[in-house]
Amino acid sequence: MESLLLHRILPFAFGILGNIVSLMVFLSPILTFYRIYRNKSTGEFQSTPYVFSLFSCSLWIYYALVKTHSVPLITNNAFGCLIEATYITMYLIYATKKARIFTIRVFVLVNVVAFAAILLLTQPLITGTKRVTVLGWICVAFSLSVYAAPLGIMMRVIRTRSVECMPFNIPLFHMLSAIAWFGYGLFTDDVYVELPNVPGFVIGVGQMVLYAIYRKKSGAVVDAAEHEVKVAQPTPSPASVRQHIVRIAEHVVRMVELDPTLDSEPQVIAGENDREKKKKIDVAEPPLISTPELDNHDDKKKKAKEENDMGVKKPRIVVEHIINIRELISVVA
Structure with a gap:
């Protein structure tokens, strides 16, 4: 055995x-x-x-x-x-x-x-x-x-x-x-x-x-390195990221609105059809008798028309971007 x-x-x-x-x-x-x-x-x-x-x-x-x-x-x-x-x-x-x-x-x-x-x-x-x-x-x-x-x-x-x-x-x-x-x-x-x-x-x-x-000893070195990285480069929280985006967007909107060469209100942009109708109405009106009051009224009307034309020529992209940024602020906030 x-x-x-x-x-x-x-x-x-x-x-x-x-x-x-x-x-x-x-x-x-x-x-x-x-x-x-x-x-x-x-x-x-x-x-x-x-x-x-x-x-x-x-x-x-x-x-x-x-x-x-x-x-x-x-x-x-x-x-x-x-x-x-x-x-x-x-x-x-x-x-x-x-x-x-x-x-x-x-x-x-x-x-x-x-x-x-x-x-x-x-x-x-x-x-x-x-x-x-x-x-x-x-x-x-x-x-x-x-x-x-x-x-x-x-x-x-x-x-x-x-x-x-x-x-x-x-x-x-x-x-x-x-x-x-x-x-x-x-x-x-x-x-x-x-x-x-x-x-x-x-x-x-x-x-x-x-x-x-x-x-x-190897583990201690690795732990210390990881701790150092975490302190040097903290990970941002979602709330802080959201607040940062809102602040940037509000700042962009404020800068665009304060620019005198840009108009942030989209309603000032007149459509082509509205201007054509306005021109037709102006042509169809009978001639008026020239008086100082009428001349003053015509000057104001002409000035308003020039300002309106200037507003029409302003870039539509800027206005659209302002609208998009405002929507972004409302969604993120």
């Missing part, structure tokens, strides 16, 4: 757990690629980590096939190959020409040339258990080199005192993945699976400690 637990049940359980957590690790950059898809541009994102991750998954599949009886390793890294290939394809679609050429060159160099060289080295030249040993150490060496990226991120967090470049979920999933695969290697007596997950666990714990240290 104890042998069954140690050699069957626990390896299977840790293998399933490793597959689940590793899937979360593979999917952790999905927000980055959603941003690339939304912006239709890769921006400053680099494709190199995904190219090397695809190479690592391919190596572990080859190792599991040579060793045999390592189904959890095969399924886990098969998912990884599929996801990383999808990321690389999306990157090539939205990258610039220069970045696309660089990605293709690195992809061919690593995933074609280097992988073919490993196949040629291990297939015809090395046989039996030595092949598993050589492949195991190659996988360990490459897995350890991959940890250079998390170490660089940790140094950046310490230097900038900010965790913006290190979300909490990524180190958490890496730490859980290292625990799961270390347990799988321990209960299957596979030292090549155990070794790379020891530094993986240590780095994951270190990242979480850094996150706990600098998270509050």
Whole structure:
């Protein structure tokens, strides 16, 4: 019973757990690629980590096939190959020409040339258990080199005192993945699976400690910045905006009404038909006898007619704008 637990049940359980957590690790950059898809541009994102991750998954599949009886390793890294290939394809679609050429060159160099060289080295030249040993150490060496990226991120967090470049979920999933695969290697007596997950666990714990240290400091800086913006640029209330519009509109109306060259009363504008009727009436009237009183009356009439004509020539647009502004004031107020 104890042998069954140690050699069957626990390896299977840790293998399933490793597959689940590793899937979360593979999917952790999905927000980055959603941003690339939304912006239709890769921006400053680099494709190199995904190219090397695809190479690592391919190596572990080859190792599991040579060793045999390592189904959890095969399924886990098969998912990884599929996801990383999808990321690389999306990157090539939205990258610039220069970045696309660089990605293709690195992809061919690593995933074609280097992988073919490993196949040629291990297939015809090395046989039996030595092949598993050589492949195991190659996988360990490459897995350890991959940890250079998390170490660089940790140094950046310490230097900038900010965790913006290190979300909490990524180190958490890496730490859980290292625990799961270390347990799988321990209960299957596979030292090549155990070794790379020891530094993986240590780095994951270190990242979480850094996150706990600098998270509050980063949050304090962000809160202070937000408070400063709110004080410097207060958001106006709807009531203050409405009062401001009313004051501006009233000022415009007052300035137009005080202008002596403009007439704000629309009723002074006589229509063409009214003037024509007036002219017809004036023509139809019989001539009057000239007297001083009549002459004085004619002068007043002529002056009034000139003032009326002047009012007719005043721009109608100004009068219409005054009416519209007054209506705006009544609606807003």
